[in-house]
Amino acid sequence: xxxxxxxxxxxxxxxxxxxxxxxxxxxxxxxxxxxxxxxxxxxxxxxxxxxxxxxxxxxxxxxxxxxxxxxxxxxxxxxxxxxxxxxxxxxxxxxxxxxxxxxxxxxxxxxxxxxxxxxxxxxxxxxxxxxxxxxxxxxxxxxxxxxxxxxxxxxxxxxxxxxxxxxxxxxxxxxxxxxxxxxxxxxxxxxxxxxxxxxxxxxxxxxxxxxxxxxxxxxxxxxxxxxxxxxxxxxxxxxxxxxxxxxxx
Amino acid sequence: xxxxxxxxxxxxxxxxxxxxxxxxxxxxxxxxxxxxxxxxxxxxxxxxxxxxxxxxxxxxxxxxxxxxxxxxxxxxxxxxxxxxxxxxxxxxxxxxxxxxxxxxxxxxxxxxxxxxxxxxxxxxxxxxxxxxxxxxxxxxxxxxxxxxxxxxxxxxxxxxxxxxxxxxxxxxxxxxxxxxxxxxxxxxxxxxxxxxxxxxxxxxxxxxxxxxxxxxxxxxxxxxxxxxxxxxxxxxxxxxxxxxxxxxxxxxxxxxxxxxxxxxxxxxxxxxxxxxxxxxxxxxxxxxxxxxxxxxxxxxxxxxxxxxxxxxxxxxxxxxxxxxxxxxxxxxxxxxxxxxxxxxxxxxxxxxxxxxxxxxxxxxxxxxxxxxxxxxxxxxxxxxxxxxxxxxxxxxxxxxxxxxxxxxxxxxxxxxxxxxxxxxxxxxxxxxxxxxxxxxxxxxxxxxxxxxxxxxxxxxxxxxxxxxxxxxxxxxxxxxxxxxxxxxxxxxxxxx
Numbered sequence: 082x083x084x085x086x087x088x089x090x091x092x093x094x095x096x097x098x099x100x101x102x103x104x105x106x107x108x109x110x111x112x113x114x115x116x117x118x119x120x121x122x123x124x125x126x127x128x129x130x131x132x133x134x135x136x137x138x139x140x141x142x143x144x145x146x147x148x149x150x151x152x153x154x155x156x157x158x159x160x161x162x163x164x165x166x167x168x169x170x171x172x173x174x175x176x177x178x179x180x181x182x183x184x185x186x187x188x189x190x191x192x193x194x195x196x197x198x199x200x201x202x203x204x205x206x207x208x209x210x211x212x213x214x215x216x217x218x219x220x221x222x223x224x225x226x227x228x229x230x231x232x233x234x235x236x237x238x239x240x241x242x243x244x245x246x247x248x249x250x251x252x253x254x255x256x257x258x259x260x261x262x263x264x265x266x267x268x269x270x271x272x273x274x275x276x277x278x279x280x281x282x283x284x285x286x287x288x289x290x291x292x293x294x295x296x297x298x299x300x301x302x303x304x305x306x307x308x309x310x311x312x313x314x315x316x317x318x319x320x321x322x323x324x325x326x327x328x329x330x
Numbered sequence: 331x332x333x334x335x336x337x338x339x340x341x342x343x344x345x346x347x348x349x350x351x352x353x354x355x356x357x358x359x360x361x362x363x364x365x366x367x368x369x370x371x372x373x374x375x376x377x378x379x380x381x382x383x384x385x386x387x388x389x390x391x392x393x394x395x396x397x398x399x400x401x402x403x404x405x406x407x408x409x410x411x412x413x414x415x416x417x418x419x420x421x422x423x424x425x426x427x428x429x430x431x432x433x434x435x436x437x438x439x440x441x442x443x444x445x446x447x448x449x450x451x452x453x454x455x456x457x458x459x460x461x462x463x464x465x466x467x468x469x470x471x472x473x474x475x476x477x478x479x480x481x482x483x484x485x486x487x488x489x490x491x492x493x494x495x496x497x498x499x500x501x502x503x504x505x506x507x508x509x510x511x512x513x514x515x516x517x518x519x520x521x522x523x524x525x526x527x528x529x530x531x532x533x534x535x536x537x538x539x540x541x542x543x544x545x546x547x548x549x550x551x552x553x554x555x556x557x558x559x560x561x562x563x564x565x566x567x568x569x570x571x572x573x574x575x576x577x578x579x580x581x582x583x584x585x586x587x588x589x590x591x592x593x594x595x596x597x598x599x600x601x602x603x604x605x606x607x608x609x610x611x612x613x614x615x616x617x618x619x620x621x622x623x624x625x626x627x628x629x630x631x632x633x634x635x636x637x638x639x640x641x642x643x644x645x646x647x648x649x650x651x652x653x654x655x656x657x658x659x660x661x662x663x664x665x666x667x668x669x670x671x672x673x674x675x676x677x678x679x680x681x682x683x684x685x686x687x688x689x690x691x692x693x694x695x696x697x698x699x700x701x702x703x704x705x706x707x708x709x710x711x712x713x714x715x716x717x718x719x720x721x722x723x724x725x726x727x728x729x730x731x732x733x734x735x736x737x738x739x740x741x742x743x744x745x746x747x748x749x750x751x752x753x754x755x756x757x758x759x760x761x762x763x764x765x766x767x768x769x770x771x772x773x774x775x776x777x778x779x780x781x782x783x784x785x786x787x788x789x790x791x792x793x794x795x796x797x798x799x800x801x802x803x804x805x806x807x808x809x810x811x812x813x814x815x816x817x818x819x820x821x822x823x824x825x826x
Contacts, residue, residue, distance in 0.1 A: 084648045088589055091641045095592045105599070109606030131514075131521035150521045150612045155620070164606065208478040212505045214528030214822050215480055216609055219572065222478045226591040240476035249478075256450045257825075258481055258502045261473045287522045290513075293450060293506035311521075311611060312528065 095227045100319045101330045104166055108314055109149050111167040112142045114182040117159050129156035132286045141181035144170050145283040148311035170309045171321025175283070178307055192327035196305070199272065200246055201326045203235045206276070207245035207269065211262050212288065213252030216312035217279040221249055229315045234328050242268035250304070253281040253288040256295040263298060277304040278318065280311045336693040337544045338385060338396045338760040342775065345400040345758065350409040350432070353382055353401025360386045360399070361416045366687070367674060368396075369760065369771050370422040372430040373784040378405040380430045383773065383786075385760050387692060396693075398758065405431040413437050418674025421792055443792075444501035444825045453483075456499045461487040466494075469807060473502045480821035486807050496802040496810070498795050503825035511785040516774075517542060517616055517750055523772075524611050527789055527823035529572070532558075532565040533765030535614040537772045541761035542616045545753040545776060550746070554618040555697040556734050557742050560631075561601070561613050563727040566766040568597045569818075570720040570727075576815040577717055578649065581658045589645040593638060600634045603627065616750050623742040628735050635728050646721045659714035663801040663813035666711055675797045677768020677790045679817050682719045683711035689764035701734055713809075716816035755780045767791060767820060789823025 097103045119140065126135050130153055134146035140161060142153075153162045161182075170187060172178050177188050210218050224231045225238055239245055242265045254262065266273075277299070280286035285294060306325055308318045323330055348356070361367055365386040372382040382401040389395065403409070411434035412419035423434040425443045434440065441457055442449055461468065466489050473481035481502040487495045507526055511519055523538040524531040536558050543550060571594035578586030598608035605613035605621045613621055623631065649655050665675070670683035680687055690703040706722045708715035734740060753776050760773045768790030777783040798817045802810055 084644070084651065085585060088585060088641075088645050088648050091644055092589055092592065095595075105602065107599075107603035107606060109612065129518075131518060148521050148525075148611070149607070150524075151606060151620070152520070152612070152615075209474060210478075210480045210503075212503050212822070213480060214525045215820065216525070216528030216531075216611075218478050218480060219529060220608075223591075223595070226595065227588050228592060228595050238478055252503070253505060255502065255504055255825075257445055257453055257504050258473065260451075260453075261481065261502065265474055281525075287525050288505045288507075288510065291506040291510055293446070293504050311525070312609065314608070 096230045097228055099330050100229070100316055100323065103316055105168065105314060105316065106166065108166040108168065109151050109164045110314065111165050111170050112147070112180060113163045113165050114140050114142070114180065114185065115161045115163070116182050117161055119159055119161065123158060125156045125158060126153040126162060129153045132280065132289070139181050139183060141179050143179045144309040145175060145178040145307060146280055146286050147309065148280050148286060150311070168314045168316040169320060170317050171324070172307050173305060173325065175307060178283070178309060190321060190324035193325055196274070196325060197327040201328060204247060204322070204326065205237050205239045205245050206247045206249050207239060207242050207265065208249040208251065209262050209265050211250065211252040211258040212255035212294070213279070213281065217251035217281070220312040220315050220318070221251065221278060223315045224318060229319060231319060234323065236322060243270065245269050245273070247274045247276055249276050249278055250282045251278050253285045253291070253294050254296045254298060256293055259295040259298060266298070266302065274305040275302050276306045276308060276322070278308045279313055280309060283307050283309060286311070333695060333699040334395055334693045335695045336689060336762045337540050338398065339544055340398050340758045342756045342758055345398060347381060347400040347402035350382070350401050350403040350407055353384070353399060354409040354412060356399050357384045358412055358415060360397070361412070361418070364389065367416070367418050367422070368762065368769070369773065369786070369788050370419060370426065371773065371786045371788070372426045372432060373775070373786070374405075374430060375402070380405055380407070380432055382426065382432070383758070398760070403432060406433065408433040408435045411435055411437040417672050418793075421796060425792070442501065444504045446501070446504055446506070450504070453499070453501060458485055458497055458499070459487065459495065461489070461494060465490055482821050484810070486802075486810070488807065491806050493802050493805055493807060496799045498799055500795070500821060500824050503822040505822070505826065507826040508785055508787055512782055516753060516782045520615055521611070526787055526826070527820045528609060529569055529820070530565065530765045530767065530770060530823070532561045532610045532614065533763045533770045534772070536562060537761045537763040537770050539614050539616045540763070541759045541772055541774045542750060542753065544761070545757055545759050545774060546750045547754065548617065548748050548750055550618050550748055552696060552700065553741050553744060554746055556737070556740050557619045557623055558614055559697050559701070560623065560731050560734055561610050562763070562765070563731045564597060564601050565610055567724050567727045568594055568601070569766040570724050571597065573720055573815060573818040574717070576818070577812060580811045580815055581655065583649065583652065583655055586645060586649045589641070593642055593645075596634060596638055600631055603630060615747060617748040618746040620745055620747065622745040623735070625743065628742060632732065632735055635732060639728055642724065650718070656714070659717055659812065660712060662713045662809050663805055663816060664710065664712040665797055665801050669800055670711065670797065673797055673800070674793055676793055678716060678719050678723065679794050679797050680768070681705070681707040682715040684709050689762050689769045693762060701730060701737070703730055713812050713816040753780045765790065767818065768794065787826055789820050791819035791823045794819050795824060
C-alpha cells in the first residue's frame with residue numbers, strides 16, 4: 082500500500098493540459114522553406130529525399146510523402162530548408178498537404194459541422210495496421226496514455242469494428258492485408274470515416290512502388306483526415322481530430 | 331588480434347561455394363560442434379542458380395569465431411534438411427525454400443514464412459496443422475487483434491482449456507523490403523532501413539551504417555560509435571518500457587501500466603530533444619551521426635536518467651512485490667533452457683531461459699570492449715523471468731549510458747559524417763547489432779561493379795516466434811496475451 086502511494090506521488094500529474102498550446106521541444110516537425118534563391122540547376126534536395134517528397138520551382142514539400150528525416154536540410158547548399166517543431170500538419174484534403182515558400186502554412190482545418198454534430202462528444206476508433214512498422218502503432222497507442230489522454234475528449238480506441246465510428250489506418254496497405262482491412266471496414270456501421278495516419282498510409286511513402294502493396298482501398302474510401310509524420314507526433318493527431326470535430330481543449 | 335567485430339567481411343571469390351549437399355553437411359557439422367547458426371539464406375544467381383550462405387558463430391575468441399559457409403545449387407534442387415537434427419534451422423530453411431525454391435528434404439513443417447512473391451494473396455491457403463479427437467477444438471485469432479497492434483494470425487489447438495499447440499501464421503505485413511533495398515542508391519537507404527521494424531530504428535540504422543562503412547573501407551570515430559551506442563540503449567530502454575506497459579496492462583495492473591507509459595514518454599522525448607524524433611529517426615547516417623551530444627544535451631540526458639532511475643526502481647518493486655503479479659506470471663509460458671538452445675532462440679526470450687547470448691558481448695568490437703555490457707539472464711524461462719529480465723536490462727542500459735556520458739576521454743559533441751566513397755566490389759558483409767529483441771542481422775553483398783547484389787534482412791523475431799508457440803503449450807488461451815507480450819516480437823520485422 083505504501084509502495085503504491087509512493088509510486089502515485091512520483092507519478093504526479095502527467096497530462097498535457099491543452100494539446101493546442103503544447104509545443105514539443107526538439108521535435109522535427111513542419112518544414113520551413115526560406116525565400117532565398119536556389120543555386121542554378123541545383124537539385125541536391127531532390128537527391129537527398131528518400132521519398133520523392135520535394136518538388137522544385139518553387140521548392141515545395143509534400144507532407145503526405147515526407148518522413149521528416151531532415152536529410153534535405155544539410156543537403157541544401159543555400160540553406161533553404163529547415164524544420165520547426167510545429168505539430169500542426171494534419172489536413173482534410175490530400176492536395177492541401179504541400180508546403181512551399183509562397184504557401185508556408187497549411188490551411189487551418191475547418192470544423193465539419195455534420196461530423197461535429199454526430200461525433201463531437203464521442204468518437205470511437207478502430208485501428209488497423211496494414212504494413213505499419215510499429216512506429217505509427219506505438220504513437221496511436223500513446224494517444225491513450227496518461228500524457229495525451231484523448232479519452233477526456235470522448236475519443237477512444239475500441240476493440241470491435243462493430244463499436245467503431247472511424248478507422249485509423251496505418252501502414253502502406255500490403256496486398257496480404259488488403260482483404261482483412263476491407264472485412265474490418267465492412268464490419269463497421271455507417272456513418273463512418275477513415276483517418277490516414279503516417280506517410281505510409283497517406284502515400285505509401287518509403288514503400289511506394291513496391292509490388293507487394295494494394296492501395297485500392299483508399300481509392301474507394303477517401304480519408305476524412307490525413308495525419309502526416311513518420312511516425313506522426315501524437316499531438317499532430319490530437320489537434321487534427323479536435324479541430325475537425327470542433328472540440329474545445 | 332583485436333576484439334571480434336560485429337561486422338563479418340568476406341571476399342565472395344574466396345568463399346568458394348560447394349555443392350548443396352556438401353554445404354548442408356558442413357553446416358550440420360559446425361552446429362554439431364556447438365557453433366551457433368547466426369543466419370542462413372540464399373539468393374538467386376542468374377536464371378535459376380541459387381547461392382546459399384550460412385554464418386556460424388563459435389565460442390573461440392577473436393575473429394576466428396565467425397565463419398561463412400557458401401553453397402551453390404539450382405532452383406528446385408534438394409538437400410538434406412538441417413532441421414531434422416538441428417531445429418534451430420527450421421525457420422531459416424523455410425525462408426530459404428520460400429525465397430529461392432531450394433528443397434530441404436525431411437523438413438518437418440515446410441510452410442510459407444510470409445507469403446511473398448507468387449504466394450501473395452494466398453493467405454487463406456496456409457497449411458495449418460489440425461487436431462482431431464473428442465473434446466478438441468481450435469480457436470483462430472487475428473490477423474486484426476483487439477488492441478492497437480500489428481496483424482498476425484494465431485490458431486490455438488486445444489483440448490478443453492489446455493492449449494496443445496499454437497500455430498502462428500504471419501506475412502500480413504509483407505512490404506517487399508528486401509526488393510526495395512536493391513532499387514535505391516546503396517547510401518540512401520537510411521529512412522527505409524529505419525522503417526523495416528520501426529520500433530528498432532536505431533538497431534537497424536546502425537547495422538546498415540556499419541555495413542556500408544565496412545564495405546567502403548571507412549572507419550568512423552570511436553566517439554561516433556559511443557553516440558550510436560547511447561542511441562541504441564535509449565531505444566532498448568524505451569521499448570522494454572513499452573513491453574512492461576503492455577504486461578502490466580494485460581493483467582490489469584493499472585498503476586504499473588500508467589507509470590511505465592509515462593516513463594517511456596520521458597525517455598523517447600529525451601531522444602527527440604537530441605535528434606528530432608521520438609524513435610531516433612534521422613539520428614544515425616552512414617559515416618557517423620547527424621546529431622552529437624553537446625554538453626547541454628549530455629546534461630539533459632543525465633538529469634532525465636537520474637530522475638528516471640528513482641521512479642522506475644519504485645514501480646518495479648511495486649510490481650514485483652504484488653502477489654497478484656507473481657501469481658499471474660510465475661510458472662506461466664515456460665521455455666526450458668534446452669528448448670531455447672535447440673530452437674536457437676535469441677534476445678531476451680533466450681536470456682530469460684538461461685542462455686547467455688548477447689552480440690554486444692559475443693562480438694563486442696572496440697566500443698563494447700572499451701565500455702563492456704553485463705549480460706543478464708534469468709533461469710526460470712517463464713513470463714516472470716522475461717518480465718524481470720526486461721526490468722534488469724533497463725537498469726543495465728541506464729548504467730551503460732551514464733558510464734559513456736561520463737567517460738572523461740569521450741567527446742560526444744561532434745556530429746561527424748565521414749564521406750563514404752564507392753563500395754568494394756565482390757564482397758559479402760554481414761552486420762549484426764543487438765537490438766532490444768536480439769541480434770538484428772543485415773547481410774549486404776556487392777557485385778563486381780560495387781553495386782548491391784543482395785540485401786538480406788533478418789529480424790530476431792524470425793527465430794523467436796516459434797519459441798512463443800512452444801511457450802503457450804499446456805497453458806490456457808487466457809495466458810496467451812502475457813506470453814505474447816513477454817516475448818514482444820515484431821510482425822513487420824518477420825514479414826519484411
